[in-house]
Amino acid sequence: MRERAAIHDRENTFPAEDLADLTAAGYLAILVPSELGGSGLSLAEASVLQQRLATAAPATALAINMHLVWTGVAKVLADRDIDTLRFVQEGSVAGEIFAFGISEAGNDLVLFGSDTDAAPQPDGGYAFTGTKIFTTLSPVWTQLGLHGLDTSNPDAPKMVYAFVPRSEEAAGRITIRDDWDTLGMRGTQSRTTELHGAIAPGDRVARILDPGPNPDPIVFGIFSVFEVLIASVYTGIARRALDVAVATAKVRTSKKTGKTYSQDPDIRWRIADMALAYDALPAQLQSLADDIDAQADHGALWFAKLAGLKHRAVTMAKAVVDDAVLVAGGSSYFTRSELSRLYRDVLAGLFHPSDPESAHATVASAWLGPVES
Known part of the structure; x- marks a missing residue:
């Protein structure tokens, strides 16, 4: 991976071979419990592995980091007897790649607010419209974990955390710009993602919260x-x-x-x-x-x-x-x-x-x- 890192940096390409090697090694599921087919590692153990991976290929480590964040969140919730993100754990074992769609240009509220509109659907899902920046793993993710603001009740807006499948790109409701030409970390391919009513099904809605600082x-x-x-x-x-x-x-x-x-x-x-x-x-x-x-x-x-x-x-x-x-x-x-x-x-x-x-x-x-x- 260290040898390939220079090539991906020079050519501004995604390290697909690195991802294939990590997938074959079960790395995408290191934070998933062993009873679900993962490695059952602690967050501290995953930290050590990420430090080691970054010594070889920083962009690869940063890219896979964003997938590991969601599996880590699933672990944090499961450790507290909240099973909301079990599908993330099972999906990681099955080969799903989860991307992190939180960053928005100019949104310094980060987790406490969003410029992305989350419109409720009759089946309990949400349609997301907005633009996410720094969407790492853009060429390969299969599920985009994101947030948006439901303003359908103007007196009580809600923050919605959910997951949108890659199939929404084929449906024309997701556009991924080829705009990742940066100073460094070029292999992450963290491209801008446009959401045009992209649907998160009801069973992929993870949490609905009040906006603002929240201990959830x-x-x-x-x-x-x-x-x-x-x-x-x-x-x-x-x-x-x-x-x-x-x-x-x-x-x-x-x-x-x-x-x-x-x-x-x-x-x-x-x-x-x-x-x-x-x-x-x-x-x-x-x-x-x-x-x-x-x-x-x-x-x-x-x-x-x-x-x-x-x-x-x-x-x-x-x-x-x-x-x-x-x-x-x-x-x-x-x-x-x-x-x-x-x-x-x-x-x-x-x-x-x-x-x-x-x-x-x-x-x-x-x-x-x-x-x-």
């Missing part, structure tokens, strides 16, 4: 699993950059001293600083993932802890990659360099929720209370 398990499940797995991918990128920097320092030779850069005190300090920053994150990931599985009670601090974890992971990863480029020297500036690709890939971490502004606002509110009106 599906909101907690989406936010917690998303933050942990996103942080895992970027922690894996940091680990790969650190490994590349170490390997490079051992072979680059200084004309001044005749010794390798691994003996240079400044380079040694820089690599030590990278390792010190990286080393904290795997332990934090395991601890918080274990708490999610164990249903630990962090009360009002839960969202602050999750947003903080993601923020620390992506800022750490960017700093580590920056230092790795300096250790490697000018060769890393060429696009043929793996570090050049990691440098571009790691930037995407800043755009995933929670972004720096949202993370700081969440943490400030948890410790100081809301801003006074």
Whole structure:
């Protein structure tokens, strides 16, 4: 996968062979209970695997992340005796690929609001009309998990979480733009998805909630699993950059001293600083993932802890990659360099929720209370 990653980045193509290998290995169902045909792994174990996968192919790891988010949400709900997303677990074992259709341009409410219209249907389903951005796995998903706002009762609008099948594309109710031409993470093929009355059947409606901040398990499940797995991918990128920097320092030779850069005190300090920053994150990931599985009670601090974890992971990863480029020297500036690709890939971490502004606002509110009106 590491060898293929450079090709998909250069050609701006989806890593179909990676997906085939992961599917054959049962990776799509790692978070599904063994009694349903999955691997029955914990969220912490899935985090470790995602970190490892990201060291080889960051875009592949980020792409499969979005499928794993939904299977992780299904696990969070099932652990709390809510069977709403059993079809996600069974579908993952059967080869279904679930995409994450939450992001919308300009919607900083994220899970607490939507510009997508969800119109109720006579059979209990919903017709969704709107535009979703950053729809990862666009070439291959079979089920799109999404949200929208039902305004049919203007006095009591409702947030609707549901799943739309790929067959809606053939019916002309879904249009996927071929618009993914980005700086990094090119293999994810996270294209824009237009919904034109796309139907989610009644048995694929997962949750109907009041808009705004909500402690409902599906909101907690989406936010917690998303933050942990996103942080895992970027922690894996940091680990790969650190490994590349170490390997490079051992072979680059200084004309001044005749010794390798691994003996240079400044380079040694820089690599030590990278390792010190990286080393904290795997332990934090395991601890918080274990708490999610164990249903630990962090009360009002839960969202602050999750947003903080993601923020620390992506800022750490960017700093580590920056230092790795300096250790490697000018060769890393060429696009043929793996570090050049990691440098571009790691930037995407800043755009995933929670972004720096949202993370700081969440943490400030948890410790100081809301801003006074």
